[in-house]
Amino acid sequence: MPLRQSSIPRGAEMSMYRRVTYGDLAEFNILDTRQYRDDQANNDGNKPPSFDSTDPSRTILGQEQKRWLYDGLRRSQSIWNVLAQQVFFSQVDHQAGEVKILPMDGWDGYSAERNEVVEFLQKQHISNPIVLTGDVHTNWVFDIKSDFDNPNSTTVGAEFAGTSISSGGDRASSLHPDILYIENPHLKFFNDQRGYVRCTVTPQYWRSDYRLLDYVSRPGAPITTAASFICENGRPGIRRVSENV
Template structure:
């Protein structure tokens, strides 16, 4: 796959430039590059009212270990109000450290709230692509409107990233990624394969670095990453399918999996626009955090992988059991749950959002009296889910919304105080978004979809196409537009809004609306 790179490398250099030995440290010298170093593009993330993270990684040979010299390299950065950089407002230097694959995470401070900025990097004689970002409004400000999109699950082999090309055409305040930024499988393991992973199944740090680089090699993904600030969290495939805490899915020695998870976590940090507070420490990584958009919406970004107990009933879709309903079991872990409850209790926002990975609502897949529920989702930790729903209800948390990835399909639910009683109180709404590519070309092809609606009266919508969900939030309503593609097995292709749903302020639950609203 050919990458469009800056012409400056070929036109302004005639071979490799080096600095003569002049007493400077290696990081201060003009670096040696075998090719254009910004092949993986630029990205921004973690927006605050006065700050944002700028990211890049120097990798002239991204699929061959990066191709960088074994030393730190200084990278210059600029932030401007205009794309031509006539009005530079912030600039500085940051070391691209060898130990973090020469990735750069710049925490720019002193910016103005609710403002668009442009940024770029310089290394040696080379200049990166220009990125665009935006800060959040002040936490104390009255915000009238917020528009963002959420995505997840981008299996490289199972499709092209047309969803990201279409996402780049939107006017968004930020993008929320709910996990599975990579898939760990070896090449050719999918029946939907349209392009191949490089290398075997990811096990080592170098494996995960190469896999992230291959995904970022995609021009559509790089484009979407460069245009909006990203707020990210991970899911299972960023390490291994359906892992739980320190428990792998497949048979592996505990020590081997601990090392594998630590390698995956480090590579994830290296390739995402995350703050230093999320830098891996001792094999663990801080991912749950809060994002506040003025008085309009507060997002609690959850981590349902790192702290969970093992899946009940050997995982899969199973009838509920004593294990799956055991109140001592947790998908969040004690510390994260306490943080979440404290944050929700203090929130003054109109909308309170849980951005997370797996089905929150009950999902019965079998007709008849016997339920068959997904043990990898909150149904496998139903006592904790029920406790959280009761908390939302008793504490009068304003307008709870759950955003979900993982499932490669589109779903909309009313969140009920008792999922077994359709007449029980509606507490909030859940919007589960489809994958970018995972699952390949699909339509409404699930077997017996009527069973889903019959067995789950709180289910309001199901669809099996690829794409993303665009959300428009105001004081009066929350709107979710399901923006879906007809195919991902070949590049290009149009996108359309297949269905739209709104929640009204103060009226829990969802209703479908016309796309022309």
């Protein structure tokens, strides 16, 4: 993919995290959750949480990138503060019942550091945190909770995960939405179609429209807005505003 000249590797190093600011409207902290992290816990995959995955010494960001992130968020004058990154930030339990099955490739495999980041967002009163996530090839919308195991805990921000444009074909997931919604009360939307997320940002609100196709295996599929969600400035949490538009 195209990269700026500043991103050309120097030896074994390739600096990919960076910050993009749009006046006082929005600041995008573009993270690298691949290069600096500890290896996935529990040999990767979807597994129950363990001492390894909850170990406070484990990192997905690396210490230098985390300091850079915190420093930028503290200094930000933007209304919306965005973490754009590659893997699930919110907790995602894939199994019904008391035993959780969590993706070790995402922040669930580094849950102590995720809790630290969420606590930082709260205590520093970071304005309107938004997490934008890719790489999961399906569509998800989450409230970010101060305690994902307590649905009544404080809502700190919002996460919007977008699908792939074509990878996986017409449908990509064998997940069961009913189980996902039951086990993850902070989950507000799941869909396994192809498409993209269109975000409209104003000083008053952030709106994410999930634009989806019924099929990508042949030309001609109409595109529709399957669901839309709004976050209001100063009011953490997601509100669904329309569907089947």
